[in-house]
Amino acid sequence: MMIHIPNVLTPEQVARCRDVMTRAAWVDGRATAGHQSVQVKKNLQLPESAPESRELGQMVMEALGRSSLFMSAVLPKQVFPPLFNRYDAGMTFGSHVDNSIRSHASGLQIRTDVSSTLFISGPEDYDGGELVVEDTYGQHSVKLPAGDMIVYPATSLHHVTPITRGSRIASFFWTQSMIRDESKRSLLFDMDMAIIKLNRDHPEHASVVELTSVYHNLLRQWAEL
Ligand code: NI
Numbered sequence: 001m002m003i004h005i006p007n008v009l010t011p012e013q014v015a016r017c018r019d020v021m022t023r024a025a026w027v028d029g030r031a032t033a034g035h036q037s038v039q040v041k042k043n044l045q046l047p048e049s050a051p052e053s054r055e056l057g058q059m060v061m062e063a064l065g066r067s068s069l070f071m072s073a074v075l076p077k078q079v080f081p082p083l084f085n086r087y088d089a090g091m092t093f094g095s096h097v098d099n100s101i102r103s104h105a106s107g108l109q110i111r112t113d114v115s116s117t118l119f120i121s122g123p124e125d126y127d128g129g130e131l132v133v134e135d136t137y138g139q140h141s142v143k144l145p146a147g148d149m150i151v152y153p154a155t156s157l158h159h160v161t162p163i164t165r166g167s168r169i170a171s172f173f174w175t176q177s178m179i180r181d182e183s184k185r186s187l188l189f190d191m192d193m194a195i196i197k198l199n200r201d202h203p204e205h206a207s208v209v210e211l212t213s214v215y216h217n218l219l220r221q222w223a224e225l
Contacts, residue, residue: 001186002133002140002152003073008063008118009147017056017120021084021169024052029085029093040094040159046084049105057082060118060171072192073151074114075178075185077225080104082118082173087129092162095134098154102174112154112174113182119170122146126166133158153182178223188222191215 009017026044033041046053060082064070080102087093103109117131123143131142131150134157142150152158154174179185192215199208 001073001182001189002135002142002150003069003189004142004144005067005069005073005149005151006145007147008067008070008149009060009120011147013059013063014120014146016059017084017171018169020052020056021046021086021120024050024084026086032083034096034099037093037096037098040092040096043091043093043160044086044088048081048083053081053084056084056171060173070149070151073185073189074116074175075188075219075223076114076175077178078108078110078176080108080110080112080174081106082171084120084169084171087126087160087163087168089163089165089167093160095157095159097157098174100154110174110176111180113177113180113185114151114175115154115156115158115172116149116151116175117142117170117172118149119144119146121167121169126163126168128162128164129168130161131158132161155182178219178225180224181222184222188215188219191218 024046027047029041029043029045030038098112098115102112122145133140133152195211
């Protein structure tokens with residue numbers, strides 16, 4: 001299940017990211033790649049210890065905390081500190097699956113259940129550079145407005161098509177979910193969205209409280225803390 005979360009960052013926050021990044025010291029993205037992905041990865045990254053990564057990562061974390069759609073879709077237990085990458089013309093990232101376990105310099109270690117890409121460049125800034133995610137229903141190509149984010153199961157094969165003009169800057173990170181099983185996580189999200197619609201259209205309906213109770217009791221059954 002892929003979910004588009006619009007307006008995670010405001011236009012002012014996107015502008016702040018771009019401003020900081022023009023002065024940042026980018027390094028070869030292969031620094032954080034695994035054995036397989038290092039062979040197909042050609043991009044630039046901000047080191048996770050760079051002050052820019054910390055400042056902007058904190059901004060992204062706070063924005064996630066305000067996003068009810070992210071909370072509902074991902075049911076986060078632990079978010080890995082957001083990283084930042086840049087693809088210039090000619091850069092690309094071939095087909096790969098993200099590492100299952102990520103370790104941070106802080107000692108934090110998480111299981112990567114959900115991958116997220118938050119677009120800082122807009123579609124008008126570059127050509128190519130689509131994020132293509134494969135699932136059982138085929139390939140899904142994603143290129144979103146600046147400030148928007150896509151979340152998808154970290155179990156998915158995915159790639160970034162070559163950039164043919166301009167630069168594509170994004171934040172990317174992984175989340176360990178309270179719900180490890182993607183199908184259960186997806187069911188809970190669908191149910192939450194249905195309850196929100198029912199509550200909006202028929203707030204007095206007795207089923208609102210009954211279904212909310214079922215939602216929370218399923219979450220109680222399945223959540224790993
Ligand atoms: Ni990846």
